[in-house]
Amino acid sequence: MLKHQNNKKCPFCKAILSENFFCQSNNFVAIYNIAPILPGHCMIIPKNHTQRVLDLSDDRLSEMMIFSRKVIEILNKVFPNDGFNWTIQDGESAGQTVQHVHLHIIPRISKDLAEPGDWYPKLVESKSQESNNRTKLSEEDYLKITKTLKSIN
Numbered sequence: 001m002l003k004h005q006n007n008k009k010c011p012f013c014k015a016i017l018s019e020n021f022f023c024q025s026n027n028f029v030a031i032y033n034i035a036p037i038l039p040g041h042c043m044i045i046p047k048n049h050t051q052r053v054l055d056l057s058d059d060r061l062s063e064m065m066i067f068s069r070k071v072i073e074i075l076n077k078v079f080p081n082d083g084f085n086w087t088i089q090d091g092e093s094a095g096q097t098v099q100h101v102h103l104h105i106i107p108r109i110s111k112d113l114a115e116p117g118d119w120y121p122k123l124v125e126s127k128s129q130e131s132n133n134r135t136k137l138s139e140e141d142y143l144k145i146t147k148t149l150k151s152i153n
C-alpha cells in the first residue's frame, strides 16, 4: 500500500493503517461503522488525513462520490434497502467529532425508524457512546462483516 499522510491520534488513520476497510479507490476507503445506527452503516474516508471538505480538490471530491456509488452497489447485495442517507458533518459546529472527513452512508428501509429523520439523533447518540461499549459491535462481528463486504467487490 502507498504511504499516506496520517495522524497518529486519528481513529480513521489508524483504521486505514491496519487495513480495516472493505473497499478502496486510489484515494479513499470504505469502512464499516463500529457502532452502526442501522445495518449497513459505513463511512467513506480519504486515505490522507484531511480535516474538511474544502481541503479536498475537485478531483478528490469527484472520486469520493463516484467511489461511494460503488460502495452502495456492494451494500445493496448485503443489506436490503430502498434508500440511503448520505451525510457529512463538516466542522465541529456541524457535529464533526473526528477531524478527518467522513461521509456516512446509511441504508434505509421503510419504517426502519419511527420517523425518516430519526437517524440524526441516533448518529449523535452513537458518537457519544463511542467511549463505552454499549452500541459497539464486537471485534469478531466487526471483522466478520468487513470480510463479507470485502469478498463482494
Ligand SMILES: [Zn+2]
Residues within 6 Å of the ligand: 006, 007, 010, 011, 012, 013, 014, 048, 049, 050, 099, 100
Ligand atoms: Zn486521520
